[in-house]
Amino acid sequence: MSNLIHRESDGVFVIAATPFAESGALDLESTDRMVDFYLDAGVTGMTILGIMGEAPKLAGDEALTFARRVLDRVAGRVPVIVGVSGAGLDNMARLTGSVMDAGAAGVMVAPPPGLTPEDRQKGYFAQVCKALGGDVPICLQDYPLTLNTWFSVETILQLTVEHPQIVMLKHEDWPGLTKLSRVRAESGTGDVPRLSILTGNAGLFLPMEMARGADGAMTGFAYPEMMVQVVARHKAGDLDGAEDLFDAYLPLVRYEQQLGIGLAIRKQILHRRGVLAAPTVRAPGPKLTDTDLAELTRLMTRLERRLKELG
Amino acid sequence: MSNLIHRESDGVFVIAATPFAESGALDLESTDRMVDFYLDAGVTGMTILGIMGEAPKLAGDEALTFARRVLDRVAGRVPVIVGVSGAGLDNMARLTGSVMDAGAAGVMVAPPPGLTPEDRQKGYFAQVCKALGGDVPICLQDYPLTLNTWFSVETILQLTVEHPQIVMLKHEDWPGLTKLSRVRAESGTGDVPRLSILTGNAGLFLPMEMARGADGAMTGFAYPEMMVQVVARHKAGDLDGAEDLFDAYLPLVRYEQQLGIGLAIRKQILHRRGVLAAPTVRAPGPKLTDTDLAELTRLMTRLERRLKELG
Amino acid sequence: MSNLIHRESDGVFVIAATPFAESGALDLESTDRMVDFYLDAGVTGMTILGIMGEAPKLAGDEALTFARRVLDRVAGRVPVIVGVSGAGLDNMARLTGSVMDAGAAGVMVAPPPGLTPEDRQKGYFAQVCKALGGDVPICLQDYPLTLNTWFSVETILQLTVEHPQIVMLKHEDWPGLTKLSRVRAESGTGDVPRLSILTGNAGLFLPMEMARGADGAMTGFAYPEMMVQVVARHKAGDLDGAEDLFDAYLPLVRYEQQLGIGLAIRKQILHRRGVLAAPTVRAPGPKLTDTDLAELTRLMTRLERRLKELG
Amino acid sequence: MSNLIHRESDGVFVIAATPFAESGALDLESTDRMVDFYLDAGVTGMTILGIMGEAPKLAGDEALTFARRVLDRVAGRVPVIVGVSGAGLDNMARLTGSVMDAGAAGVMVAPPPGLTPEDRQKGYFAQVCKALGGDVPICLQDYPLTLNTWFSVETILQLTVEHPQIVMLKHEDWPGLTKLSRVRAESGTGDVPRLSILTGNAGLFLPMEMARGADGAMTGFAYPEMMVQVVARHKAGDLDGAEDLFDAYLPLVRYEQQLGIGLAIRKQILHRRGVLAAPTVRAPGPKLTDTDLAELTRLMTRLERRLKELG
DSSP: OOOOOOOOOOEEEEOOOOBBTTTTSSSSHHHHHHEEEEHHHOSSSEEEGGGGGTTTOOOOHHHHHHHHHHHHTTSSSSOOEOOOEEEEEEEEHHHHHHHTTTTTOOEEEEETOOOOOOHHHHHHHHHHHHHHHHHSSSSEEEEEEOOOOOOOOOHHHHHHOOOOOOOEEEEOOOSHHHHHHHHHHSBBBBBOOOEEEEOGGTTTTHHHHHHHTTEEOOOOSSOHHHHHHHHHHHTHHHHHHHHHHHHHHHHHHHHHTTTTHHHHHHHHHHHTSSSSSSSOOOOOOOOOOOOHHHHHHHHHHHHHHHHHHHO | OOOOOOOOOOEEEEEEEOBOOTSSSHHHHHHHHHHHHHHHHHHEEEEEGGGGGGOOOGGGGHHHHHHHHHHHHHSSSSSSEEEEESSOOOHHHHHHHHHHHTTOOOEHHHTTTOOOSSHHHHHHHHHHHHHHHHTTTTEHHHHHHHHHHOOHHHHHHHHHOTTEEEEEEEEOOOSSSSHHHHHHHSSSTTTBOOOOOEEOGGGGHHHHHHHOOEEEEEOOOHHHHHHHHHHHHHHTTTHHHHHHHHHHHHHHHHTSSTTTTHHHHHHHHHHHSSSSSOOOOSOOOOOOOOHHHHHHHHHHHHHHHHHHHHO | OOOOTTTOEEEEEEEOOOOOHHHHHHHTTHHHHHHHEEEEHHHEEEEEESSGGGGGGGHHHHHHHHHHHHHHHHHSSEEEEEOOOOOOHHHHHHHHHHHHHHHOOEEEOOOTTTTOOOHHHHHHHHHHHHHTTTTEEEEEOOOOOHHOOOOOOOHHHHHHHHHHEEEEEEEOSSSOOHHHHHHHHSSBBTTOOOOOEEEEEEGGTHHHHHHHOEEEEEOOOSSHHHHHHHHHHHHTTOOOHHHHHHHHHHHHHHHHHHHHHHHHHHHHHHTTTTOOOOOOSSSOOOOOOOHHHHHHHHHHHHHHHHHHHOO | OOOOOOOOOOOOEEOOOOOBBBTBBOOOOHHHHHHHHHHTTTSSEEESSSGTGGGGGGGGGHHHHHHHHHHHHHTTOOOOOOOOOOOHHHHHHHHHHHHHHTTTOOOOOOOTTTSHHHHHHHHHHEEEEEEEHHSSSSSEEHHHHHHHHOOOOHHHHHHHHOOTEEEEEEEOSEEEHHHHHHHHHHSBBBBOOOOEEEEEGGGGHHHHHTTOOOOEEEEOOSSSSHHHHHHHHTTTTOOOHHHHHHHHHHHHHHHHHSSTHHHHHHHHHHTTSSSSSSOOOOOSOOOHHHHHHHHHHHHHHHHHHHHHOOO
């Protein structure tokens, strides 16, 4: 039975952290616990080795060890996407082959930083698709705020038409609500195949994104159960219920969305929630101050209170 | 009686929009109404002709006409800061002279885009201070996300020491909470004079910023009464009350913070609230789609409901 | 008799400096001398108030005074293009109207900084063309190194098709030789009208650019007579003669091409050549050190020697 | 006998290409030939696995294989610096340990892209120095045009004072002549230890850089014999002889300096000169068009003629 990602994939594909021990070594026990935690939260998929997964800080063999551990633990229950973005197509193809063999459901590819103008984007993805092989489903990552590579809607649609293996868009442009509306409206019609659209940006606009036609979320918010419920309520037509729940978490979503330091906050929350043995971010990386930690405690306490109010 | 900004200035210095008629012409009647609206909301100051004030789209005489109209209407009740950032020192000095003569309380100066490395920043502000004249109080604008010019804490402190007329910091780095804590801790001690610190970034972190020692806010959120109350409650020691109120508005704060399109949203809200006759943004500028407008209606409706719940 | 720029405009449109006295005031006598100097050198056109013309540092009335002085002095002998790029369409339209009335041959428009993705570029130029009026010929400036706005060949061609008033391209992408070849090959055929292509980048690749189909140069190298002769020899089929002459000047072309400080070098050379009374660059702006000045003297001396060798 | 780089290292440390076969595989025979070619040209050192060495496109084991092959072939005759820049300190420390064990003379470290403001640069290099170990000599790479990380002179000097293992600067700011003068004047005096300064930027300003106190060049111009002779003549006091020779090559220096495509040009020249079996650049990478190839042929032919004229 195939478990590959496809044009109708939906729900919450949580962006998984990469757990490290205090020493900085890969923490495979926390990895197992994290996988269980995500599955218990009801995610419909996982994405590993993304930008937030500190992939560029792993050695080649570490990346593979980690990917295999996650895939083993998931054991086919949900699709797992592996981030393979990198500077050289040879490296990308090698990693892709290994993880697909190990059971990955597809790979995520972001463009290189600063890839302009857009005709170069088309050339790049033509090379990527050829190098990875036409049977590997690709999630296209559109994340200009970090990558400084900007896709127009036209380019996204054209890539979709030209490369049938591009089946999913990780939408992470910002501000990007109108872009999301346009990709949804202009794909799945005429000659342009449907794209599964999952949204990032720390989930800051999740209710609006669902209303505009997203199929779900792909981000690493440390309370994935919120995202799961928001998406579920939305699909059930309970828009206000979805947004009420979302708004309760919004102070933390907003706090975690801080670029760079957000990863340290996310790992700190996962540590406090008993998922990660240590909140370690590999060097060089952000560190939380005592003030940050106290601020976070306050926000988590306020969240609990608010959730009780909501009942 | 002097009404200049100074090292202890605090409260909410609202960033004022520049009202335009549907034709794109300056709308001076809406200008008067907007000034009254801000004063009624309890702001302790105003900042005009900032980046969000579409200053670069005004002709030289329009900028002066608008500034004089605001200053006349305010009539000294609160200090008014005028943004004078520009490409040439001659133009900046000329505008500064005119608005200070007309009763401005000081000027705001952002560095030119992409001014690196930092020794060039020091050279630039030395030139600016000399050109504007030592008796003109300056609010230093630190807004790297838009300007791509990054100040270190050390540079901010050194500018403060070297130029006594720099009395205020518009803090708008992002993520910038630790930077704010550091500037607060390391100014007003030893050789470094105190700086008034007002925070921007659409107010997204206002409660944390107050807790970390900000003197208030300087941003253009279209519900300035919220900012006034949050700052007041915070100063009165009611931290939870401040944050409860803030969180009620957070969905809209988050919505308005969208870079670029945020200005169109802000003007649309001010239009709906009866302040601006038209929500016009001068071209080239962002336009709201029907979906955006409906989304905004929903958010405003939900805000009203939530405010009722809070009592 | 019309003297507007058109799709066949060619030769050297020198980018004119804006002369200032030591005090920083506009120097209109030097302006006259500069115009005569350029005409004596054999230029076929001039471009004023470009990025190198310090346009953003002029007050509105200064820009107009300078433009009129140049236009009066030129007196229709060659077409004069006026740079009108700016943040607001109203200001651009006003300046355009004034200079076209005063006898300008067209205007040059660069996109705003960081205008991505490319669909926004098309939207922007549609607005610009409408605002300026369809009878004003436009030179499109493609200068990504400074503006961080990147046009693809496809976008340039599409703009040409959609806006008949865009008749000229200032080609200043870098590295941009292949782009130049493509624009030349793909315009003037089928549905895409021919574009006059003049090249910038300080002239560093002028012989290659001519060989690839450029119609001439549009840059401010302080020895415009070299550019005039290189273009003439090239058109006469004397490729080696053109390149021999060019190579003699190349050490200075390379020296003047330094971004930012290049303007101070250019004005210094024009000052030494008796064109500008003072080499003043308006603040904030680059200043030459004593080492720079001595280095320049050495390069100018070596150029004279080399020209003698060439006979 | 130690062969480590030190504060007085000088001459030409050529930036070595990484040779690939047409298939894209590492070409170790060409590697040997290239090492011999560089040594025959008289270089005083080599730098491998730099940005131009396509390091990020190599797998971890490939990088090590290539480094060892070069070190074996060089056999201690000149010092070899290895570029180890990367996203994670663990990976950097591992590679550093391996190549120092294999006989490297030091490592080159560039800052991460976009590392601002400057206090973060100091924090980063403190971490790097600790992770690599205090006995590993470091060449600091200052290359803002590509990395968008800008060092001030003050930061460079401070890093030199705080980390005795930073003994060399690869100067590649642009325009950077005044910066070079300042670093030379302000190091090696008082508390600031001397820095060996080798210059990059494709050698475009080599004569000026030598005159301003550089110790030599570190760039990959495909005619290293020119750089060797220019540096030698300069040290012998024959400034005009140095610059005459340099100017003969300048058309090619200028051609090779084109960012991005310059690597393909460089490899093409090394291929034509019999050094590399194939001019292959790993994907994704620039490709030369037929027009480029003909243009290059013309430039190489003109160079030969000019060298004959010079005798």
